Amino acid sequence: MDNLLSLLGGVGMFLLGMEVMTAALRDAAGRRLRALLARFTTTPLRGVLTGAGATALIQSSSATTVMVVGFVGAGLMTMPQALGVVFGANLGTTATGWLVSVLGFKLQLDVIALAALFPASLGAVLGRGAVARTARVAAGLCLLLVALSVMQAGAAGLTDRLTPAHLPGPSLGGLLALAGLGLVVTVLMQSSSAALALALVMLDSGSLALIQALAIVLGMNIGTTFTALLASVGGSAAMRQTGLANLVFNIGTFALAFPLVWFGAGWIEGMGAARDPMTVLLLFHTGFNLLGVALFVPVTPRFAALIARVLPDPGGGPMVALDPRMLRDAEAALVAAQTAADAIAARLWAALGAALAPSPDYRGLAALSPCDTALDDLRRFMQDIRLPEGRQPTEEVYSNLLHQMDHLGRMRARASESGRIQALLDDPILRRPSLSVGASLRRLAAGPSDREARRLVRLHALVSRRQARHRRALLLGEHAGLYSLAYVFDHTDAMRWLNRMLHNAARVASYQQQARAGLPAPPEGNAG
Structure with a gap:
């Protein structure tokens, strides 16, 4: 029971750390980030690069996508212009997994993070302006690293009770069930980064097999669209179209990647045995998002037209949409x-x-x-x-x-x-x-x-x-x-x-x- 509480507490601390760090990074980027999103979207490719860079900067694809949905609602950006940013945001969010892997698992900086948390918190509480924002970023990062250590300790104590045998296997139904689990966990957490960190911890402890973790991560990619969908509800037709396009893109990426996991399960397990399973998972996470972007970007105008037909603008709406x-x-x-x-x-x-x-x-x-x-x-x-x-x-x-x-x-x-x-x-x-x-x-x-x-x-x-x-x-x-x-x-x-x-x-x-x-x-x- 104590190990389960440690695991859940670590997840909660990770969520808090992500929120503190993301909010501080978004505040620090401020007007420059909004100018970047609003200006450099003249082509789908530039939109992808902008969305990926912005997401890697603020460490939250949901924050980037919600901001873009708001810009579409405000009329600052059209739905087709927003699609490139949405594609890039899904690619940029993979940077979080690499950050967690290097700092939390490879370097194991939890002791240093625990020592740095006190001065960082003091700076966040007592500082002003740029000092306070920098301190909040540092405090959020410290919380992330400490949370990973707590999650690892909790997961290590559960290895006797939770093993890959307790979860669905690499069959078609089993992989779909695991993907559904990843989707639900991400929707509940409202953070694909936290869900990915949990998957990495479980994989590292041996509670998950590599193929199971891959299926869960695929489901997480769909679950992360929930926040943007929620932000578009009640907004203009263009906002709803952007939210739907984000969902369809992620479902399309899932449809492309899932057969690779299913048919290539044996080869993937062999790769994990020969190399670091965590690196294989992160490479796959980055790879299938990159594949989705590569396939969708050339057909962005047609994709936008399809979404507009599926969810047409009935007209007669309000003259301005202030969300x-x-x-x-x-x-x-x-x-x-x-x-x-x-x-x-x-x-x-x-x-x-x-x-x-x-x-x-x-x-x-x-x-x-x-x-x-x-x-x-x-x-x-x-x-x-x-x-x-x-x-x-x-x-x-x-x-x-x-x-x-x-x-x-x-x-x-x-x-x-x-x-x-x-x-x-x-x-x-x-x-x-x-x-x-x-x-x-x-x-x-x-x-x-x-x-x-x-x-x-x-x-x-x-x-x-x-x-x-x-x-x-x-x-x-x-x-x-x-x-x-x-x-x-x-x-x-x-x-x-x-x-x-x-x-x-x-x-x-x-x-x-x-x-x-x-x-x-x-x-x-x-x-x-």
Whole structure:
């Protein structure tokens, strides 16, 4: 009983160590990691390399995949762009097994880790900033190594009660049952790394045969998709498609690797007898993930299209999808909020730009009610963001977003006063600047542009000057009997409307650029 408790306690300590280390590494990587994921996904191969590197860095494929699912939901990344990262995350997670093998089994650093745990914990509790993050990484790693020692001690005491003979053999049914066991254990632990460490410990103690451990590891690869699937539930269609693609990829990899284990069981056992079984297990774990990536990457566009057909986007969904789970990471939440603000601004600019055209189209202005809901959702989301202390760029981004929301709300109110537009287009003096404003807004709706943002500022200054002169001319003309009083009021109100709308549009564009400067850039081909 004591040995079983030691084994379970060691697993719990390993899970805690993984959580502490992963959270600290993710926090330390911070904005650079999000920029890496958001930027370098222009091709499936680059996505694979990015996903593998990010996962090896933060030691958690689930964390990488959940982050990518959140980026898809925020509109920062499309589902096809995310697939390369998902493939790479499965490859990058194999680094954890090698780390555990070298540090925990080959070098046996548990005594050193136990001695280092106290100063590392003190640094995590008393330190600030980079010192605290580095100390948490060290403390998490120490916990991992100590946990492995505890697990090994517990497993060693169970060798008389738990042997390979107590578990299913290398038959087809037996291997499938073992794979199912690996899947269930990983889902319960919510960590394929912890499940893999347990398999390594059991293999090292002799409680598992190599072929049994391989089958369990194959099941773990499917079980690790559960976290991303859970993160996609209730999200946008693109988020659900990404979660499904992750599951299908891992099932496909399992389908490729399982026959190799079944038909090659004798050869694999011979390899394990001639060499270190743990190394053979890790080589196989890395190899079948590499095989899956090699086969899926060339057909990524077709695979994405297949997933889209299996789980189509019905349309008619919300204008913005702000996943509350992203609030756990303030900077990721700000990325999602800015992407939502960009979508609202683009919708407003497109509608106003179409109305301020040589042949005015008012249909966009009549269909802006989703902007009201989107602005309300964005305000609630922003209220729930908790900014980390001492992060000036993050605070500036938050402030810029608040200004954007204010001006977007005012611009939405101006858009409801479409009756002013015809007066502008009928006025021979105001028609030309009004059409220039419309053209600039249409270009901004197609994608953020520093040049167009500056152009709006210049147009606002021009319209402000013309407004004062033209208002004076209208009043003089009314006094001379050239214009009716109603005509003067209509055109004066129209000028005021254009000036205020232009002011709000220019401020939104300006704050948008300032906020984007403090956030990871969107991937190429997906801006705005």
